[in-house]
Amino acid sequence: MITRGKTVQCGGGENDRFCLLLQCNFLISFVVSPQLQHPSADVREFACASISKMLQQKHAIPAFLQRDVVRCLGPMLLDQSLAVRETAAGALRNLSACGGFEVCDDMVTKDIMTPLVALLKECSAGLEANEVSPTKCQGTKKNCVEDIANEAVNVLWNVCECNGTAVSVFNKEGCLDVVLQYLKKFSTNIDLAISVAHCLQAVTEDNPELLSSFNVSAHQVLESIMLSQDSTMEHILLRTLLAGSVWNIKDTIPSSSQASTINAILKIFSESLVVDAGETVIHMKEAETQRLKLTAEAETEENVGDTIDNSVLNEDDEMEEPPKGKIKRDNDISDLLPADKWELKQVTALLMAQQTALEIIVNMCCSEDPSDDEWEELSSSDESDLFMENSYDEGSGQPMSPLCLSAEVHAALMNNLIPKKILEKTAFPNSVAVDICMHSPSWKPLIRNSLKQRHVPPLAPMLRRSQVGLRVALSAGAAPTVPISHGSQPVGAAGVVAVCGALWLPLCVGAGGGTCRLLPRSRTEPRHCMTPEQLMTLCEAGIHSSNISVRVNVVSILGIAGSVLAKVEDTAETLKMIGKFLLEVAMKDSSLVVAGEALDALFDVFADGKEAEKAAVQIKLLPALKEFQPVFKMRMRKEGKGQYSTDQLCVLDNVKMNLRRFIAYQEKLGGEKTT
Structure with a gap:
């Protein structure tokens, strides 16, 4: 785990x-x-x-x-x-x-x-x-x-x-x-x-x-x-x-204590996540510098005293003058032991605590899910549509709690503002903290291991479950804007991995209190909620990554978000942005795996809903897919066997079959509208 x-x-x-x-x-x-x-x-x-x-x-x-x-x-x-x-x-x-x-x-x-x-x-x-x-x-x-x-x-x-x-x-x-x-x-x-x-x-x-x-x-x-x-x-x-x-x-x-225990667990995770790692690095490095300075001054005074004492001895006993510096006593192996790094230990402990908390939260959200195979079977049957119908409360139009989470877990996640705090962890590391670590060899590994790549765990296990079983809305909330750049510098690949990973949990547990909003914003809503443009900017940054996993995560996030927005009024413009983006990825990405994921995401986004139908017509989705279908088949024949595993080819075969079905569905939909 x-x-x-x-x-x-x-x-x-x-x-x-x-x-x-x-x-x-x-x-x-x-x-x-x-x-x-x-x-x-x-x-x-x-x-x-x-x-x-x-x-x-x-x-x-x-x-x-x-x-x-x-x-x-x-x-x-x-x-x-x-x-x-x-x-x-x-x-x-x-x-x-x-x-x-x-x-x-x-x-x-x-x-x-x-x-x-x-x-x-x-x-x-x-x-x-x-x-x-x-x-x-x-x-x-x-x-x-x-x-x-x-x-x-x-x-x-x-x-x-x-x-x-x-x-x-x-x-x-x-x-x-x-x-x-x-x-x-x-x-x-x-x-x-x-x-x-x-x-x-x-x-x-x-x-x-x-x-x-x-x-x-x-x-x-x-x-x-x-x-x-x-x-x-x-x-x-x-x-x-x-x-x-x-x-x-x-x-x-005992069942009577389950809710309070789960809340206590997530309260601890919340207290861990709320600490600012960058500020902690700055504070601890200053403390280390001050401590080492005081230690050096104390040792200098001690050495001066030793030199004076030894000088007296030399005059009396004609002994040789000892070398300057700290005298090494018999059986002293202190130089073989690692230097005292108390402050570094504190920062490392914090980063490990936050990493651990994030990973366990993922396990909490996934532990009650069916297996991937079960979801694959569900996604290819009519039960997925039934789930989508049942996941919305009739009359209110609002999504109900995710079925993968127990009421106790879902309530504790929202009560402790866990999704909000996870999004906050995606911020680019404090520039001062990064500079401090870069100039200290013993602190430098924090950048590589914790401050960027590992600060948010990969939440990929939630992906498959999210696409079918957890189509929860990105309802209004108090999540901060996801940072896309650090000053004038864009977030690097590691930062994009962290941001993409962190988006999984808000997507999956946002139903109860919401963490991130992609819906049209009213005048009364706070201006710090996430906008469609910000999400698209993030995805634009991520899709140019050389890491295939990052690109897969990007299109999958858009698939989840778009499938929810398709059922909400006045979202056609956002769906158009998502649809154009996914179409371009499917047609131009060098990896068949990414192209297949982009097609899968398109199927999710434009499967149902009036807004989706409107957006599909405006971006000419049907003719674009009909033109792309033979190209995708040809790429599979030429590239498939030599470059991809059996499992990947199996998934791509399913995408190819679903592409044919989706085109037929869109043609039928267009025919029904004409009649």
Whole structure:
């Protein structure tokens, strides 16, 4: 459900692969393997740390798997030394995160779950014992047991996300109670709590066997954290993840509490989405700059003091003058650890929370839908017309609530202004925030991964369902204008993907309170509602994208919007714009897939309604399609077999058949009018 995101960095270029493999083999054969069995805990820890670092390189993983690294590291999870346990768990975390599904499957096959579950249970018992006098890591204020648990939970999350057997073991071994024990530490160890929340999201999805384990006590743990008022971005992420888990286990909630629980979930998502990511980037970067400045000043003062002290010593004891700068003390490995990036962690947590919230909202809207196959069958039958007739309340002319959503979900979406907030997320990133990230190497990935492309999730699963089952109106509301440009610069391809994706949800849930208006605007309506011209400008930008998915989304959005407008009075002019646009795409797009989607959208828009009939005549739709029909057939013969998959060809065949039927329907319609 949720895209995998881990803290490790996996890399390794093609030019370095051979050297890397040689290095791995040498390391395993002559260094790591003997050291894992060394009587000294420090040596074993160093061996695990060496493996952990190498496993961050994807190309190194096969060499380690050939040397049975899983079975080598598995026993180290239960080593007598806590430091060895932590580094071994960290190595397995890197292996599972960088290796992907196949490696996680291999880890489960090699029985990593046995020592992993044993470690998790020991840590849980250790946490209870340490509540009075916590076990601190040597030389630090950190709790060793919690640090080990954090690494182990991440391994558990990775393998459960990829492997069904791991999930079954989670169920049977009572791991839910164990991780909930960790979750209770959220007020003092937010990192551990977030890891648990990620893991819970993975194991609660499509896992009916686990539902019986969620008793009153388990619900109380989740509820207490969801109701917490901590305002840091990490706590927002924690509440968002847990809200997603509660949605996954909604069947365990009494029916009398369903509505309030769903509203609470969407309230959390709303609170996550309302935060301005761009402003947060600016604020956090300023805070980081100030903190680093103060730290540098403090270190300078310390170094001056050390220099003076050492000068006195030199005079007395004739010692050599130490080098300038911070003195490196014995056993100090701080230079091997990542720099403190607290502010960056906060921004990353916010963006992940917003991404997670958006994706779960999509799942909420799609989870009760029939399958794609069922909709395909429905779309080719007369039942689709029956649905369209029934989806409008006779007498009012207004669309009723979407049938795919329960009343509770639909009401909660509208009460928390979710569609409006999703449209707001489509705004081009704050230019100041983008500049800040561009000039900071550690912050730059935010632009690529979150601020633009991933800030709004792809809502394509709603597309097919929307075209037939969710023809809800774009009724009046308070949605802001969808941004088409950023200053004088047009939104780039990534921005268009985000905007197109964000339009799905308002199209699908707008019936109850509305989010976006394409209908003729009255003088009393707010001027910030979306206009047909703005939608067409967006689609003009999107249709020139080199990304086929973007172009498909564009024509599909117009198909959904046009099919609704066709049943509303005084919309012929807008339908003419949509019809001309779709005709041009169908005739000129280089991709048959896009051309086919454009034809499909035309069928939806001009299938029924007086306004549609009027617009079809004015743009000469029938003669245009009759002229284009042989061209489309010829393109399918020439291009189809060599460039497109069997599934795509099947869809295109349906489009070709529907084109013939639609032309016949339009001819019959014209004949009836003449008579």
